[in-house]
Amino acid sequence: MATHGARSRSGGRPTLEEVAARAGVGRGTVSRVINGSPRVSDATRAAVEAAVAELGYVPNTAARALAANRTDAIALVVPEPETRFFAEPYFSDMLKGVGAELSETHMQLLLIFAGSDRERRRLAQYLAAHRVDGVLLVSVHADDPLPDLLSQLEIPAVISGPRSAAETLTSVDSDNYGGGRSAVEHLLGRGRRTIAHITGRLDVYGAQRRVDGYRDALRDAGHVVDELLVEPGDFTEEGGRRAMTELLGRRPHLDAVFAGSDVMAAGARQVLRERGLRIPDDVALVGYDDSAIARHMDPPLTSVRQPIEEMGRRMIDLLLTEIADRRPAVSRGLERRQMVLATELVPRASS
Amino acid sequence: MATHGARSRSGGRPTLEEVAARAGVGRGTVSRVINGSPRVSDATRAAVEAAVAELGYVPNTAARALAANRTDAIALVVPEPETRFFAEPYFSDMLKGVGAELSETHMQLLLIFAGSDRERRRLAQYLAAHRVDGVLLVSVHADDPLPDLLSQLEIPAVISGPRSAAETLTSVDSDNYGGGRSAVEHLLGRGRRTIAHITGRLDVYGAQRRVDGYRDALRDAGHVVDELLVEPGDFTEEGGRRAMTELLGRRPHLDAVFAGSDVMAAGARQVLRERGLRIPDDVALVGYDDSAIARHMDPPLTSVRQPIEEMGRRMIDLLLTEIADRRPAVSRGLERRQMVLATELVPRASS
DNA sequence: ATCACCTGTGGGAGCGCTCCCACAGTACCT
DNA sequence: AGGTACTGTGGGAGCGCTCCCACAGGTGAT
CATH class of the missing domain: 3.40.50.2300 (Response regulator)
Incomplete structure (x- = not known):
């Protein structure tokens, strides 16, 4: 019992009960003040708040979680x-x-x-x-x-x-669908005709929706969608590099790439550079996310901004x-x- | 009372008590098993573990925290x-x-x-x-x-x-001191003579120690430390850029820079490039941290690795x-x- | 004056654990 | 035979809160 008592005193943190005693009110009233209940008179509230301040009372989260069944x-x-x-x-x-x-x-x-x-x-x-x-x-x-x-x-x-x-x-x-559309519409508007797409991981719904937007924008503009211009990536730089290599192997004369993320666009850019292809002169590049990478890329990367x-x-x-x-x-x-x-x-x- | 009881039943998560009843033992024994106490017989332990599995018992963290006065x-x-x-x-x-x-x-x-x-x-x-x-x-x-x-x-x-x-x-x-030293010793070993240092924030002790290492390495090699070759940075890319500009203004003929972080080295590199200075031909560059930035920089950056x-x-x-x-x-x-x-x-x- | 109905308050009961005391049973000494 | 010591176990008390019931005292309608 003595030992137990000593344990509980350790740290000496004040409890609700002590605040109540100090303020000359009951435990329930202190609880109400702490939790901002309106059912407390102004005078009582002031007294409790003073006691809280004097004692440096901070509620015990564990006790609260246990009693109220929530963790905050x-x-x-x-x-x-x-x-x-x-x-x-x-x-x-x-x-x-x-x-x-x-x-x-x-x-x-x-x-x-x-x-x-x-x-x-x-x-x-x-x-x-x-x-x-x-x-x-x-x-x-x-x-x-x-x-x-x-x-x-x-x-x-x-x-x-x-x-x-x-x-x-x-x-x-x-709006991933709309984002995909706007990227393609932008590239079409700049006179690009052979637009490739490096997708994100296709088990991510948003990545799929971007592809949908890509396809619909092309179709609505009267183009036939060339599936060999679509290469799945995985949102990584390395994946972007790999996909770009793949695309250039299949369609050497593509004139634009819409990457499903800025990071993948950065990977794609490296490959384009290595092949001596100029951006945007030979190949236009559009990314997704409008991240810091896009702003700092050389040249700065057109990108679809999401309000993340x-x-x-x-x-x-x-x-x-x-x-x-x-x-x-x-x-x-x-x-x-x-x-x-x-x-x-x-x-x-x-x- | 009824209402209260209903509240406590919500979710229906099993408690220690219920596990104890199921296993036909006392509450204390279940607690001992859960907490891996050795003072439980094998048979009892097995029975309790079975009950835990059957009921899908998971300890209530809040209760544990309150009783044991720890949060894990x-x-x-x-x-x-x-x-x-x-x-x-x-x-x-x-x-x-x-x-x-x-x-x-x-x-x-x-x-x-x-x-x-x-x-x-x-x-x-x-x-x-x-x-x-x-x-x-x-x-x-x-x-x-x-x-x-x-x-x-x-x-x-x-x-x-x-x-x-x-x-x-x-x-x-x-070992920031040793890291600073090794960077300078490396540069001296490569024949560099005018070695500048872009420091980290000097209210960071480690950054100071790198400067100490820088100074001592130069001194031990018989050089006089030129304080105009030391410019404080702030660990940011922009800070590295600013510091590099400053240093080039004061000592246009420096032939090496030791930056207190890779990020600052990246900033410094930009300025060197803009001025038409080649790395490492005109100016050697060493960073700190050996981060991904160092590996991907063009040219790849010599850097001091910390085992972070x-x-x-x-x-x-x-x-x-x-x-x-x-x-x-x-x-x-x-x-x-x-x-x-x-x-x-x-x-x-x-x- | 009586009743109904507020507002503000105190404090009991309970949340689900851990800690520890008490005690039964067994083993090994003297 | 009695003592001592250890092992394994049950369960009381307590952790510091929240929730809610009970109730005092006030207010206004009847």
Whole structure:
């Protein structure tokens, strides 16, 4: 008993009870003040706030989580290895938007990588333990079981980039189809006729939609789509290089390339350079993402801008709403919430 | 009461008590099994494990945290805006090492940015609430109050890159002095005589130590140190550009530059190019960090490699030890723990 | 004066664990 | 035979909150 008591005193952090005693009120009243309940008189509130300040009281999160059955934390789950996370500016922008929006609240953000199998198992445990109130899912592949796990566990979740047109989770996306179209329309407008496309990973829905936009823009302009001008990439620089090499082998006289990401465009550019092809004189190049890479490339890269930061912000908005509603929108029979934000083509010297 | 009961049933997650009932043992025994105590007979352990599997039991972290007064989480605190975090490969490598080492344990990693004042205030609250068992501090400036806050709150912490020679926190560092020396010795060995240095931010101890190494290497080789050949940078590309411009203005005939980071070397390279100076023919260039930038630069950049991933791993080791010891080493009167890892010069075409 | 209905408040019960004391049973000494 | 020591186990108490019921005291309608 004595030992036990000593343990509990360690650190000497003040508790609600102590604040209550100091302010001369009950425990419940202090709790109400801390949580901003309106049902407290001004005088009492002031007294409690003074006691809190004097004692340097900070609520014990664990106790609160246990009693209230919530954690005040949400996770940003990245189903990729760290490496890609840092290599792609997409994540950095997303994190910025998320962080900005979240800083308005009392919620804490956890960043969780789930690239390897081992990490995924850990994540599953983590989610099963309900250690977060909600989850933000970015860059999810079509066959990923994660979203289903989430709905099964009834954890509120928002996905950036739906897995398919029939996505069941609440989602935020940019208009990939329109983005793909605008890239092609831009190149056609500049008089290009043989336009190749290096796609992103095709198990990413957004990458598919860009291809759709690419095809439809060509068709609507009266062109026949030459499938040998479409080469799948994987969003990496090396993949862009490989795809470009492939394309030049099959269609040496192409006069434009639309890459599904700036990083892949950078890879493509290297190959074009090595072959002595000038940008944009011989081959026009358009990227996707409008990242720092695009601005710093030589020549500067025309690129399709996605409002990624904005997407991050919207995701948080939607997630907080779902958490407030205390269960996923689906199970409440509400309409699926899907938000699509516009893209914008940023013309530069490469096209 | 009924309502309350309903609330507690929500989600229907099994508790320790239920597992105990199922296994036909007491609560304490289940707890022992879950926590890997050796004081359980094999038969009992098997029975409990079966019950856990059948029920899909996952411990409630909040309850555990409240009862045991620990969180099983540690924070990686980055006192910089997100932007820099992503721009510098240093952090990415560090995170990789930290993540790898941590995945061996049951600990959770939180990534916390504290670039703005607002974020810092949030962090202070966060730490005061003891929401993590320990803290990893990277890239801390000499006048940062964070380390002191940490010792005051008696939160175990390990710092990467001590703030000064008299750092009180447990620290892990690479041999910046030796790294600086090796860069200069390398350049001298290649016959260079007028070697400039673009430093990192001088409120970063490691950057200072590199300058010390630079100076001593020159002196030991019988040179007089020309202070006009030393220009402070700030670890950014733009800073490298500015410093290089400055240096060329003062010492147009310099024949080598040692930059305190690869990113700054990239900035310096741009300026050299613009002035028509060839690398390495006219000016040799050496960077620091041996990042992807160094390998991909044209020409490839000679650079000093720091074992950053390894540093991340060591930091975790030390931190976990301190946490296990339950209080900072300092207050136990132990020797300060300071670990210094060797650097290695990686020669490439730029020098 | 009586009743209904507010507002503000105190405090019991409970969240799901960990810690530790108590105790039964067994083994090995003297 | 009694003592000592160890092993394995059950369960009480407590961690610091939130939730909610109960209730005092006020206000206004009847």
